[in-house]
Amino acid sequence: MKQTRVYGQERPLLEPANEAELCEQLQKATQAHQRCLPWGMGAHYDQLPAPERIDAVISLRRLSGIVEYEPAEGVITAQAGTTLAELRRACEQHGHHLSPCLPDEEQSTLGGVIAMGRSGVDRLRYGPLRNHVLGVRVADGSGVITKSGGRLVKNVTGYDLARLHTGAQGALGIIVEASLRLFPLPRVERSVFSDDSTLERCLELAWAARARNLGLLSLRLRREQQRWQWCAHLAGHASVVAAQERELLELWPGAHCESGSWARTLAQRDLVRGAAWSGPPSQLQAQGLDWERRYDGARAWIDPWIACMLWDVPSAACTDQRSSVQVELERSLKRALDPTGTLARG
Amino acid sequence: MALEQGLVHALKSQLGPEGVVERHSQRVPYECDGLAFVRQLPELVLLPRNTQETAAAMRILAQAHVPIVPRGAGTGLSGGATPVAGGVSIGTARMRDVLELNVLDRYARVQAGVVNHDLGHACAAHGLFYAPDPSSQKACTLGGNVGENSGGPHCFRYGNTSQHVLGLVIVTPQGQVLDLAEPLVDPRGLDLVGLFTGSEGMLGIATEITVKLLPIPPITETWIAIFHDLDAACDATSDLIAARAEPSAIEILDQLTIEAVEASVLRAGYPKDAQAVMLLELEGTQAEVEANAALIEPILVQRGAYGLRRARDASERARLWAGRKGAYGAMGRIAPDLYVCDAVVPRRHLRELVRQTTAICQSKGLKVANVFHAGDGNLHPNISYDRRNADELRRVLEAGDEMMRVCLEAGGSLSGEHGIGLEKLSAMPWLFSPADLAVMCRVREAWDPERRMNPGKLIPIRACMETRTRSSHAP
Numbered sequence: 001m002k003q004t005r006v007y008g009q010e011r012p013l014l015e016p017a018n019e020a021e022l023c024e025q026l027q028k029a030t031q032a033h034q035r036c037l038p039w040g041m042g043a044h045y046d047q048l049p050a051p052e053r054i055d056a057v058i059s060l061r062r063l064s065g066i067v068e069y070e071p072a073e074g075v076i077t078a079q080a081g082t083t084l085a086e087l088r089r090a091c092e093q094h095g096h097h098l099s100p101c102l103p104d105e106e107q108s109t110l111g112g113v114i115a116m117g118r119s120g121v122d123r124l125r126y127g128p129l130r131n132h133v134l135g136v137r138v139a140d141g142s143g144v145i146t147k148s149g150g151r152l153v154k155n156v157t158g159y160d161l162a163r164l165h166t167g168a169q170g171a172l173g174i175i176v177e178a179s180l181r182l183f184p185l186p187r188v189e190r191s192v193f194s195d196d197s198t199l200e201r202c203l204e205l206a207w208a209a210r211a212r213n214l215g216l217l218s219l220r221l222r223r224e225q226q227r228w229q230w231c232a233h234l235a236g237h238a239s240v241v242a243a244q245e246r247e248l249l250e251l252w253p254g255a256h257c258e259s260g261s262w263a264r265t266l267a268q269r270d271l272v273r274g275a276a277w278s279g280p281p282s283q284l285q286a287q288g289l290d291w292e293r294r295y296d297g298a299r300a301w302i303d304p305w306i307a308c309m310l311w312d313v314p315s316a317a318c319t320d321q322r323s324s325v326q327v328e329l330e331r332s333l334k335r336a337l338d339p340t341g342t343l344a345r346g
Numbered sequence: 347m348a349l350e351q352g353l354v355h356a357l358k359s360q361l362g363p364e365g366v367v368e369r370h371s372q373r374v375p376y377e378c379d380g381l382a383f384v385r386q387l388p389e390l391v392l393l394p395r396n397t398q399e400t401a402a403a404m405r406i407l408a409q410a411h412v413p414i415v416p417r418g419a420g421t422g423l424s425g426g427a428t429p430v431a432g433g434v435s436i437g438t439a440r441m442r443d444v445l446e447l448n449v450l451d452r453y454a455r456v457q458a459g460v461v462n463h464d465l466g467h468a469c470a471a472h473g474l475f476y477a478p479d480p481s482s483q484k485a486c487t488l489g490g491n492v493g494e495n496s497g498g499p500h501c502f503r504y505g506n507t508s509q510h511v512l513g514l515v516i517v518t519p520q521g522q523v524l525d526l527a528e529p530l531v532d533p534r535g536l537d538l539v540g541l542f543t544g545s546e547g548m549l550g551i552a553t554e555i556t557v558k559l560l561p562i563p564p565i566t567e568t569w570i571a572i573f574h575d576l577d578a579a580c581d582a583t584s585d586l587i588a589a590r591a592e593p594s595a596i597e598i599l600d601q602l603t604i605e606a607v608e609a610s611v612l613r614a615g616y617p618k619d620a621q622a623v624m625l626l627e628l629e630g631t632q633a634e635v636e637a638n639a640a641l642i643e644p645i646l647v648q649r650g651a652y653g654l655r656r657a658r659d660a661s662e663r664a665r666l667w668a669g670r671k672g673a674y675g676a677m678g679r680i681a682p683d684l685y686v687c688d689a690v691v692p693r694r695h696l697r698e699l700v701r702q703t704t705a706i707c708q709s710k711g712l713k714v715a716n717v718f719h720a721g722d723g724n725l726h727p728n729i730s731y732d733r734r735n736a737d738e739l740r741r742v743l744e745a746g747d748e749m750m751r752v753c754l755e756a757g758g759s760l761s762g763e764h765g766i767g768l769e770k771l772s773a774m775p776w777l778f779s780p781a782d783l784a785v786m787c788r789v790r791e792a793w794d795p796e797r798r799m800n801p802g803k804l805i806p807i808r809a810c811m812e813t814r815t816r817s818s819h820a821p
Contacts, residue, residue: 073694074693147778148785151757152690152757154719156764159541159544160545163508172536183590184590185590215630240631280448281452282448308531325524326538330535
């Protein structure tokens with residue numbers, strides 16, 4: 001049997017070609033009291049601690065392809081193993097933007113991204129990923145596939161289990177198919193970069209821009225070699241982008257503008273893994289200055305309006321801030337949806 | 347089945363005499379919600395003032411194994427707040443405080459009984475607004491909105507309630523307090539707030555709600571377009587979606603609705619001879635509004651829209667929307683009762699499905715008016731009827747079922763914003779397999795093993811029985 005290396009250990013790799021094979025393998029695993037780790041392309045797994053036990057890795061990569069994409073509806077449904085890059089290419093041909101916009105889309109599968117609850121650089125305009133997942137089909141540990149939600153932009157029929165599975169890291173089920181809401185593809189894209197500056201000055205400008213309600217695609221502060229740069233991404237109709245650009249240049253006359261599809265380039269440059277913070281925007285400056293002192297030379301980015309930041313330094317083990325009531329409820333949900341414990345996480 | 351006096355005393359000692367409604371005449375207003383043909387008197391109504399009182403009451407009720415039905419303003423249309431025999435209704439009418447309005451970080455923390463419109467009023471002075479705007483927003487509460495994952499016209503752009511809830515304080519069925527009120531960028535652990543929103547009061551009671559506030563757009567324009575027939579208005583909507591136009595609302599009112607509104611005090615100035623009126627809202631900066639207008643206008647004209655114009659001023663805007671949002675009330679002129687059906691369909695099939703649902707009602711001799719969130723494919727065929735007429739009521743319910751079937755066959759779903767409640771319980775197996783329903787049941791039992799919270803709603807009982815049988819046979 002094919003093997004793969006996860007968390008430093010060789011483990012059998014199962015590669016079901018279709019849903020029926022996946023279900024059969026899960027049934028067998030359940031009967032053998034095995035624990036399986038669902039696997040897309042491995043883009044995210046090292047960001048999570050190792051599960052207690054892994055007996056097999058189940059790759060979803062062969063469950064790939066677009067199931068339905070009606071451009072006139074603005075919704076795409078695809079199998080979990082489809083890469084985000086493939087989905088984006090299909091959507092862009094018909095004038096749709098796919099959110100989240102991520103740095104590593106050739107290596108990220110739809111199922112993996114949803115299981116990790118990853119939002120993109122375009123979150124400022126489109127919101128977090130969990131808002132875009134309209135429906136999922138999920139295999140439970142015993143190999144039974146069920147659905148929640150659907151392929152409609154508005155739907156409150158039954159519990160919203162798509163939200164429960166988004167960010168659940170595959171602990172409650174293996175996503176086999178998902179539907180995402182799409183957005184109009186911006187006609188024009190521009191980026192505005194400030195010259196090098198300080199964190200205080202960049203934040204001051206970020207707040208001033210926020211007060212103007214410009215509707216930017218993203219606004220990020222980036223730190224390289226101890227200097228901060230302010231980087232706004234504009235996207236939309238040409239006239240809208242031109243107006244946004246004028247306003248930003250009013251705020252920061254020394255800024256320079258560039259054309260082109262920058263969102264992904266930006267996302268790639270911001271592929272930093274390390275210590276993360278998020279909280280209310282009003283606390284961002286104090287936190288940012290504190291970390292600047294602490295992590296003197298580190299690269300970093302800050303998303304000031306969403307109020308989160310990531311610093312390229314080894315992240316300390318996070319303390320679990322969940323209450324005992326929450327922890328107990330999450331355990332109950334795990335027992336309810338994966339009673340045999342076939343799914344390795346959670 | 348009367349509740350034991352000892353239990354009532356214990357509840358009074360926690361909530362005070364004003365928090366416990368015992369007298370029959372005072373319980374009558376609670377016997378139904380907007381699904382008025384289903385009624386059940388609650389044994390007792392509790393009106394706690396805060397999270398602590400709610401938790402104390404729920405601990406007492408848990409010990410006595412009493413079923414609980416949460417209730418906001420009772421404006422829901424699917425029977426989600428219909429009391430249960432032998433059970434207690436817990437209302438949020440005395441939880442009306444805005445606890446925090448954080449202008450800098452753009453969120454509000456409110457008690458569950460705060461009325462949707464009042465929150466909007468409270469934040470408008472700071473240049474902010476709360477986006478979900480159900481037609482009942484002058485009466486409905488944020489707690490009810492969370493329970494049903496409510497929508498409204500502007501959800502076309504902004505999404506239903508779940509996209510705006512940042513945090514909740516939930517009292518569990520056992521009376522524990524699950525404090526998830528902190529406005530987080532992403533959930534810590536599982537997205538319990540997301541799961542709870544739209545769970546129709548079956549997982550606990552939300553007592554405090556943290557919601558996202560948005561900046562009021564610099565420019566808002568309301569457009570009215572008139573059509574010679576409803577088909578053309580529907581086609582224009584499908585074309586707008588296909589062209590990826592970005593208004594913030596696309597609403598359609600048909601001829602019967604227009605007549606009812608214009609004959610009422612809410613007279614909005616819709617032309618009485620129009621077969622359909624479309625209301626659109628365009629928001630954003632000057633450049634955004636103009637760019638959108640340039641895309642939208644030719645599409646509407648191409649589909650035969652005439653009299654296309656922008657509301658002249660804020661008062662005309664308000665009047666056009668008051669007519670739309672007050673349409674249900676205006677239909678009271680047609681018959682004493684109104685059955686507001688709620689279904690969603692793929693937006694490319696709007697015309698066929700509006701036609702089919704209308705034909706179903708007409709074939710049963712029923713008067714149907716359409717006023718709906720066209721941009722989201724969210725149909726609302728509204729049937730005027732008299733619930734005292736048993737035969738008419740039977741035909742209304744039959745029509746409701748048939749309309750659901752045709753919407754499902756076209757790839758639609760049972761509810762876009764009203765929820766399932768009692769109304770569509772029997773239709774759930776048309777959309778979901780027994781395995782799908784069993785998963786919902788297991789999720790519910792993870793929160794509420796006794797299934798005391800809002801029993802008999804959303805999940806058909808058979809699905810739960812099957813889950814029980816299976817788990818009791820498990821090794």
